[in-house]
Amino acid sequence: MTLPDKTTAIRDAIAKIGDGASVMIGGFGVPGTPFCLIRELVRQGPKNLTIIKNDANEAGMGVDWLLEAGQVAKLITSHIGLNGRAVQMMNDGEIEVEFAPQGILAERIRVAGAGVMGFVTDIGIGTDLSRGKTEITVGGNVGLLEPALRADFALVHAAKSDSFGNLIFAAAARNFNPIIAMAADFTIAEAEVVLAVGQILPDDVHTPGPFVDQVVALPKLPEVYGVVDR
DSSP states (O other), X not given: OOOOOOBOOHHHHXXXXXXXXXXXXXXXXXXXXXXXXXXXXHHHOOOSEEEEOSBOOOTTSTHHHHHHTTOEEEEEESBOTTOHHHHHHHHTTSSEEEEOOHHHHHHHHHHHHTTOOEEEEOTTTTSGGGTTOOEEEETTEEEEEEEOOOEEEEEEEXXXXXXXXXXXXXXXXXXXXXXXXXXXXXXXXXEEEEEOTTSSOGGXXXXXXXXXXXXXXXXXXXXXXXXXXX
């Protein structure tokens, strides 16, 4: 059996993302954030996006580029405190922001990738985070129903990929990337190194190729990736 070659040009991969799409973006701060894919998304300019990411990055990088370009309608995240633009746009009503505790956000994404509709937790009961959520009693204990969180697209950054999309993430970059790759209808991976099939050992794979739709090879990492020196 011959596995398909999923490598493609970055412009062709991102061109699939249109106005109104929901886009999950990997990373926790700098590690694992696919800056090149985000840059191309800014260049192509689809509007009214729902961005799902653990954080809003800092000013001048990542998600902030999308905010500056006016492409974001809604942001689903655990915190935006390091990005003054995101805070200002939220306060001015220019974007909608949905907050979720980091663990809740991760679990909503993970269960989506596992094919589960949601889960019940007691986290957030009696706080603003419970507003509008359904309460469910399980074994005499009251919990909140947290729905699974899927997206149209996922953008991830990998240290290595093969041409079929088997991915390896470096160190802390193995954060949200594996779970968002499973929770989107279409996953695009940028990789620092792209190898032939068979050059990545099965035990080294963090995200299997069936979860990845297209792979973009990065010829050279821009300066923004160097904020954290491995």
